[in-house]
Amino acid sequence: MNFLVLSLIKAAVVAFVLMTTLAYLQWIERKVIAHIQLRVGPRRVGPHGLLQPLADVIKLLTKEDMLPSHVNKVFYFLAPFIAVFFALIAISVIPFGGEISIGPIKTAMQLTDLNIGVLFILGLSGMGVYGVALAGWASNNKYALLGGLRSSAQMISYELPMAMAIAAPLLMLNTLSFRQLVDAQGGYYFGIIPRWAVFQGPFPQIISFFLFVIAAFAETNRVPFDLPEAENELVAGFHTEYSSMKFAAFFMAEYANMVTVSCVATLLFLGGWQPLFPAEYGSKFIPTLIFLLGGAICLFHGFNPVRPLDRITLPVAGIVFIGIGAAFLIPIVATILLPLFWFSAKVGVILFLYIWIRGTLPRFRYDQLMNFAWTFMFPVAIANLFITGLLVALT
Amino acid sequence: MDAILFLLFAAIAVVCAINLVLQSHPISSALSLVGVMGSLAVLYLLLGGEFIAMAQLIVYAGAIMVLFIFVIMLLNAGTELRSKRHLWGMYAGIPMLLALVGVVAYIVRDVLPASGAVVFGSFQHGNPEDIGKNLFVNYLLPFEVTSVLILVAIIGAIVLARKEVD
Numbered sequence: 001m002n003f004l005v006l007s008l009i010k011a012a013v014v015a016f017v018l019m020t021t022l023a024y025l026q027w028i029e030r031k032v033i034a035h036i037q038l039r040v041g042p043r044r045v046g047p048h049g050l051l052q053p054l055a056d057v058i059k060l061l062t063k064e065d066m067l068p069s070h071v072n073k074v075f076y077f078l079a080p081f082i083a084v085f086f087a088l089i090a091i092s093v094i095p096f097g098g099e100i101s102i103g104p105i106k107t108a109m110q111l112t113d114l115n116i117g118v119l120f121i122l123g124l125s126g127m128g129v130y131g132v133a134l135a136g137w138a139s140n141n142k143y144a145l146l147g148g149l150r151s152s153a154q155m156i157s158y159e160l161p162m163a164m165a166i167a168a169p170l171l172m173l174n175t176l177s178f179r180q181l182v183d184a185q186g187g188y189y190f191g192i193i194p195r196w197a198v199f200q201g202p203f204p205q206i207i208s209f210f211l212f213v214i215a216a217f218a219e220t221n222r223v224p225f226d227l228p229e230a231e232n233e234l235v236a237g238f239h240t241e242y243s244s245m246k247f248a249a250f251f252m253a254e255y256a257n258m259v260t261v262s263c264v265a266t267l268l269f270l271g272g273w274q275p276l277f278p279a280e281y282g283s284k285f286i287p288t289l290i291f292l293l294g295g296a297i298c299l300f301h302g303f304n305p306v307r308p309l310d311r312i313t314l315p316v317a318g319i320v321f322i323g324i325g326a327a328f329l330i331p332i333v334a335t336i337l338l339p340l341f342w343f344s345a346k347v348g349v350i351l352f353l354y355i356w357i358r359g360t361l362p363r364f365r366y367d368q369l370m371n372f373a374w375t376f377m378f379p380v381a382i383a384n385l386f387i388t389g390l391l392v393a394l395t
Numbered sequence: 396m397d398a399i400l401f402l403l404f405a406a407i408a409v410v411c412a413i414n415l416v417l418q419s420h421p422i423s424s425a426l427s428l429v430g431v432m433g434s435l436a437v438l439y440l441l442l443g444g445e446f447i448a449m450a451q452l453i454v455y456a457g458a459i460m461v462l463f464i465f466v467i468m469l470l471n472a473g474t475e476l477r478s479k480r481h482l483w484g485m486y487a488g489i490p491m492l493l494a495l496v497g498v499v500a501y502i503v504r505d506v507l508p509a510s511g512a513v514v515f516g517s518f519q520h521g522n523p524e525d526i527g528k529n530l531f532v533n534y535l536l537p538f539e540v541t542s543v544l545i546l547v548a549i550i551g552a553i554v555l556a557r558k559e560v561d
Contacts, residue, residue: 072422074423075422075426114445115445115522115523116445116446116448116449116522116523119446119449119450119453119523120449122449122453122457123436123449123452123453123456123457126452126453126456126457126458126461127433127452127456127457129457129461130426130429130461130464133461133464133465133468134422134426134464136468137422137464137468145468148468149465149468149469152461152464152465152468153465155461156458156461156462156465159457159458176523
């Protein structure tokens, strides 16, 4: 019974945090891209546009739900559910930190630790294709059909190099459970270089990491691989005919996939919640330092406001930041917060990379996309896997 | 709990399998097959075959069926036309089916040697470590021979599908 209650509480917390992350990821993306393009981005709703995600949700919920004529109704309604279901359920095997104990309760910061966790994620990503393919097919629209076809072909093609790229670090770390993967990446070389898979001997998995990130961009249909929804060719691709909540479901699935893939990259290659350098060199003060610095910048701009509203909002944000920074100094809280900080910092860096690339790179042409997967990524992934296997066998 | 899950997913598998035959549209049939594959994966999981379950999900439900659906969508296959039912099929179909089920049930129950009752959770060797050990230590030769066979099949497929270059 205790297990059931604990699991329910953990599931509620994870679901809440994930939903908030998805909503604000979109806000961050709009802000970052706006600044890349010398705009200011959303700033009408709430201070600095912070309530924009809420406004978007209300807009999407209350919008009229259009049903185009001659669609295949069953599959038309089923597709967004499939997409969002397989995208959201993947978070259940992702660990966010080590074991924690609150009072008498000892639990892992993870919903469930499967001994086949990596395979589970691969299986789910394979099933996610159905949502996109069916949406394109059921919509009775040639642009949507082309988008659906493109995405199925693209996802099948990039799944191969992705699986190969995942296999190489697994050979070194010797397990399929995410928790044990992170444990196998603990420790430091010469007391300073972390033993993350990207640095770990006998063959640092840096090539594998880049292959995985590139394949992950293609799997999540993001720029520069966003051919399934190429706006200027296919209107909006597979979700052309979807409106209101059904469109929101696809949107949410895309962002949830981004988060999952970033988490997997962090866990497989970047050592999960293992800090960048050992605690004896002061890695546990990094979060405090960052939050204090952020708070100080906010306070400075709050006292020298550019806009009248900044006089109120920025000092509040600054005090919140300083409070969070101070929380990292309390030993009991820090044991929970530190792994979370390192984990979310790494995931955040990869997510920022996603947004950065969306703001800077143009889209591939379709033949370039396929050539890249089959004639470049696949051979490189095989060579990398071969060398890794050889070196692991020799040592 | 295990028994309830088993009955649930066995029922889903059977319903999907029947639906696969009854549906007239290729996409519906293909998706029913995905349902069958998915419920089979859950059944493997209940019996302790974790690796097999995930392989089923990734290879069959994921890769192969996506390829099926891709081809169906690419060929734009429409609803299949039904011919008028044959007289034999109309009147003798159901009794013959029942007879077949009866014979199979009889063979499984009385002719085949009795196997012990299945206990959920008693089989503990379905994890990737044990599978790998068995494949690469105990059954290395059959494994390698199979991989050569698959290689031959791949090359054959490429040769057959290749365009003639003059």
